[in-house]
Amino acid sequence: MSVERAHETLDPPAEVFRPRAHGPAAKTVVVAPGRRREIVRRLGQNRLAVAGFWIIVALVFMAIIGPSLVPYAYDEQNLLEANEPPSGRHWFGTDDFGRDVFARTWTGARISLFVGFTAAFLDLVVGVVYGGISGYVGGTTDDVMMRVVDLLYGLPHLLSTVLFMVVLGPGLFTIIVAMVATGWLGMARLVRGQILQLKELEYVQAAHALGIPSRRVLARHLIPNAMGPILVNLTLTVPAAIFTEAALSFLGLGVPLPLASWGTMTAQSLVTILTGDTWRLFFPAFFISLTMFAFNAFGDGLRDALDPRLRR
């Protein structure tokens, strides 16, 4: 609710066409391409956001090449080399089955990022279509569609995800399905709010007057102009999805073993608190936190860059 509300108060891209009389936003009134450059410039001044961006790039890069940097597969067991601390042979050490933690960490990164991006993308698709139709058609259709969203919105996210996991059984794709099942609701609300604001603008009426079909107006004018807040929501959905996957896997409801997820790696490292091999806990804990930080920092920076009034 809070996040949506914050987004709804974002500047509609309408400021491009309606110069404000006063205030700090006045000097940013430019045509669309220039505005885009302006946003990138503002984003570049936000050190946290820049750091977040490069960390995301590095994480994606390592997720792609990381597992192939070492001669061990993520599920390759070697009981003679169990629980070894980091060394030249095993850069991040080994776990209690002698599996290479470096290989497992970056396989875990693949899973986390895959879950994060896929869930965010599916939220986007469902949310944009649903919210777009609801906001654009309006009237009774909008009323009915939004009451449905209101009803489902009362469901706590983690609870419904857990219930879906119980029914669908463990697995990577069922996690994503379970998350998207309720995750699209926020996006649908956001898109609808944006469309409602945008469709009253003169250029949309002009497009209608020129006889451009509704679908084209929606796809070419309304959705692209609503993209700013949607993008922010998307960036912040990724860490939420990554967190949910890790939490579910931690509880044993997520990806099945021997697949390496940061959540299961943390759960399996719990015993090391007692045995003293706590470094095993370090790698999954550090990389989950780093990923969450990177996406949140970048998403926040993006939001601030899109709405100069929030920046001080």
Next chain:
Amino acid sequence: MTAYLARRFLLSLLTLWVIITLTFVLMHAIPGDPFMSEARISPQAMENLRRYYGLDRPLLVQYGRYLANLARGDLGRSLRSEVRDINQIIADGLPISALLGAEALIVAVLGGITLGVLAALGHNRVPDYLSMGTAIVGISVPGFILATLLIDVFAVRLGILPVATWGTWKHTVMPAFSLALAPLAYLARLTRSSMLEELGQDYVKAAVARGLSRPRVIVGHALRNALLPVITVLGPLTAGILTGSFIIEYIFGIPGIGKIFVLSISDRDYPLILSGAVVYSVLLLATNFLVDVAYSLVDPRIRVLGRAR
């Protein structure tokens, strides 16, 4: 306002019904029935078990019965737990979870608002950086990671806080803090930006010009208004603490309803899962409703709008 709240209340009831129905359907969509795995049961015993739990009836009858029992406040019987009566299981666990949740919520609200105000007052100076640093850590580090680190440091290495048992206030320190950190961080950031906005408003300047003392202006004027958005997020934050307790109670071995719920899932104890979902939904919907009430009491605009309707 009454009309507005009545509508919200009806919507909550409707949502609850949808949740109950969906969960019921989901639980029965799982292939097989709960007794399939117990192979060494004679067909007659199996028949009796199924009859005892009403599983031999048509689904619609089971559903109707379930709703009727719920309306009477009867949550049914657990399949696996030693205490079979789910009402008893919930009654045992709920006070523990409620205590932990309330503690976490208080820590989060007081800590978050204090940090946020300090950050806004010391804008772009040390207090701001310190508070926002805390907020960044709070948003980046998931509760279950924080919990494990706390256990490692305070229970195992330093040995000053107990773990895996439940009893004194000392047992609540680490779980409550693990639960509170994320909402605390969120509240700190929200309070900061909303406070900064209010401090820049004309009425604050006017209050200063009228010669009011600084604390009076900050607390009596700016903070009062800055807290409006904070109240709106209390609903979702409480939801976060409630669902966060699944993991935290599981890690710390706290016998609250969060741990019961997680265990019921791995036990495939369907009646207990169903009841857990219902109990959590009621708690969350009640919280959201209370937040709506609080918000309409605090914000005169909603009062007026409600009347206009």
